[in-house]
Amino acid sequence: MNTFKAFVLENSKPVQTNIQEWTVDQLPEGEVLIQVAYSSVNYKDGLVGHTGNLAEFTPLVPGIDLAGTVVESSDPRYSKGDEVIATSYRIGTGHHGGFSEMARIPADWVVEKPEGLTLREAMILGTAGFTAALSVMQLEKNGLAPEQGPVLVVGASGGVGSLAVNMLSNRGYQVTAGTGKDHEHEYLKKLGATEIIHRDELVDKENKSIRKSKWAGAVDPVGGKTTQYILSSLSYGASVATSGLAGGLEVETDVRPFIGRGINWLGIDSVQCPMPLRKQVWQRLASDLKPTSLEDELVAEIGLQQLDQTFSDILEGKVKGRVLVKL
Missing domain, CATH: 3.90.180.10 (Medium-chain alcohol dehydrogenases, catalytic domain)
Incomplete structure (x- = not known):
């Protein structure tokens, strides 16, 4: 050429x-x-x-x-x-x-x-799928399991969110999807969401660091006040995997959810992710974390x-x- x-x-x-x-x-x-x-x-x-x-x-x-x-x-x-x-x-x-x-x-x-993916499937996944898979892997590494309760995915109709909904559902989790798009509810249910909540209900408007415990874990590609809400509402010992900033850079909280509930805030970096872990993520994307909706x-x-x-x-x-x- x-x-x-x-x-x-x-x-x-x-x-x-x-x-x-x-x-x-x-x-x-x-x-x-x-x-x-x-x-x-x-x-x-x-x-x-x-x-x-x-x-x-x-x-x-x-x-x-x-x-x-x-x-x-x-x-x-x-x-x-x-x-x-x-x-x-x-x-x-x-x-x-x-x-x-x-x-x-x-x-x-x-x-x-890796075997198990075509070139087309690899790019349907791309950085979004890589980030979703890394989020799920890090949450499970920190103790998340299906029997612990619902997992929240915010920004659920976007690339990272939609793939995370499907991956978690396929692994037996009860997935609550957060989105501002009312017309995407049927789409998210097809991906495996069991409950859908409007994104406005998942924003910390009152700057409260502690709320009622609701989530066994969360995938957060949004950031900002959505992250604040998640941190305030995680169950004891739960984790949130944050990978995005579409909702803003600033997050206000205090130490109470961390020392009172033992929660974990996990940073997900797809840019400088070390190559040994990067290869593991792609192997998982070609096997047990491969979404079922890649051609839908x-x-x-x-x-x-x-x-x-x-x-x-x-x-x-x-x-x-x-x-x-x-x-």
């Missing part, structure tokens, strides 16, 4: 994007050259592509996720024809990313695609031409489930 198409953020202030013809020589340094089959759109991609935030330089090819086939590799761990996944690190923010038909990635950022309403498929509108939609909370980018 002498030339290929790439979606390029030309300027960040003001934002200017277009689709360009590139050559391999324009790609950054890295040991593994990949023909990209699929990418996906995450909230972080919306921040880069629609606002210019998080972009370390321009011109930049955004896209924090990609999956494809190795074209050439100077690292012995990978050979031509290998199917691989690359997500997070500085991909799509400080290193040209997945919204391109070709990508060159450092070998230390690449994961061999969960997925919308687009091309590079639809990216600008999708960036806007995901920041405005209009995206349901996952958006797959086919290269």
Whole structure:
């Protein structure tokens, strides 16, 4: 492939994007050259592509996720024809990313695609699925089990939330889904939610650090006052896994839920997650944590031409489930 198409953020202030013809020589340094089959759109991609935030330089090819086939590799761990996944690190923010038909990635950022996943399924999951699975794994590592009671998933109609609802339901949990989208109730029930609560009821408007105990655990890709509510309403010894900031950066609480109820606040980082754990998460995503809804309403498929509108939609909370980018 002498030339290929790439979606390029030309300027960040003001934002200017277009689709360009590139050559391999324009790609950054890295040991593994990949023909990209699929990418996906995450909230972080919306921040880069629609606002210019998080972009370390321009011109930049955004896209924090990609999956494809190795074209050439100077690292012995990978050979031509290998199917691989690359997500997070500085991909799509400080290193040209997945919204391109070709990508060159450092070998230390690449994961061999596990058996049990196709390249398409890997990108339906992407960073959102990785984050959801890591959240479930960390909650269970800290003692969560189905018999302990309901698990709350906030932001449930988004990428991380919808996948977490399905994963938890498949593992036998009673899942309460929090969403502000009344028209998505049937969709969330199909994913496995047993109860649905409007997001306005899951916000700490009174700055109360202690409420009635309700949740055996929680998946929180929202942050802000939603996190405050969760911390105040966890059952004794329960944990919340926080991975997002769409609801805000600031969280106000005090020590009472921690020392009075022994709760745990778990930070979920998909960006610098160590490679041994990263490989474990992908293996789990290909086996017991693989969602059952990967070809249902969960997925919308687009091309590079639809990216600008999708960036806007995901920041405005209009995206349901996952958006797959086919290269």
